[in-house]
Amino acid sequence: MAGPKFPDMTSYNRKLFFTIVIAALGYFVDVYELLLFTVVRVPSLTSLGISPEDKKAMLAASTSVINWQMTGLLIGGIVWGVMGDKRGRLSVLMGSILLYSLASFAVGYVETVQQYAWARFIGGIGLAGELGVEHQRGDHDGAGTAVTGIAADLGTGQAKFISQRVC
Numbered sequence: 327m328a329g330p331k332f333p334d335m336t337s338y339n340r341k342l343f344f345t346i347v348i349a350a351l352g353y354f355v356d357v358y359e360l361l362l363f364t365v366v367r368v369p370s371l372t373s374l375g376i377s378p379e380d381k382k383a384m385l386a387a388s389t390s391v392i393n394w395q396m397t398g399l400l401i402g403g404i405v406w407g408v409m410g411d412k413r414g415r416l417s418v419l420m421g422s423i424l425l426y427s428l429a430s431f432a433v434g435y436v437e438t439v440q441q442y443a444w445a446r447f448i449g450g451i452g453l454a455g456e457l458g459v460e461h462q463r464g465d466h467d468g469a470g471t472a473v474t475g476i477a478a479d480l481g482t483g484q485a486k487f488i489s490q491r492v493c
Contacts, residue, residue: 350477352456357481359430359453363392363446365485374439387439394443398450406455422455 363370367388372378376387402422410418429449436442 354477354481354484356453356456357477358484359449359481360395361481361485362488363388363395365488367391370442371439374437374442376439390439391443391446395446395450398447398452399454402451402454405451410455418455422452424452425449426452426456428452 368378368384371384371387371391374387376383378384406418406422409421426449429445429452432445433442433449436445
């Protein structure tokens with residue numbers, strides 16, 4: 327019985343391998359970021375002055391923040407998709423990562439729920455560009471999808487792990 331057959335690591339396959347690894351790491355961070363607000367929403371909104379005992383205010387604030395993020399994802403998907411067709415995927419990916427990173431950094435400095443919602447909205451726009459560009463084409467669709475899907479699940483697990491440490 328022969329051992330496992332490993333793919334030929336030609337220059338093309340090496341680039342494809344690293345592309346899949348980078349996309350998987352991107353999905354890990356993306357899913358982690360999407361779920362992180364859900365698991366740390368009470369402590370983060372409490373730090374902005376929302377009382378945990380005021381369930382109505384907590385629900386309103388958390389709903390506002392997540393709705394703005396989802397709206398950003400929707401708008402970003404359209405904007406980055408059109409830009410990707412016109413300018414190319416690589417430049418769109420770099421631009422979306424930059425926007426997403428700056429917005430994630432800004433979240434650490436928000437002082438009001440409105441600022442929080444705006445930062446998450448802008449982050450959602452950037453995140454949509456990453457999610458839209460990070461996929462495979464051609465004869466390696468299955469491998470790319472499987473690896474990035476597994477990484478997304480690991481991002482979910484990491485968010486749960488962090489929630490147990492923070493909350």
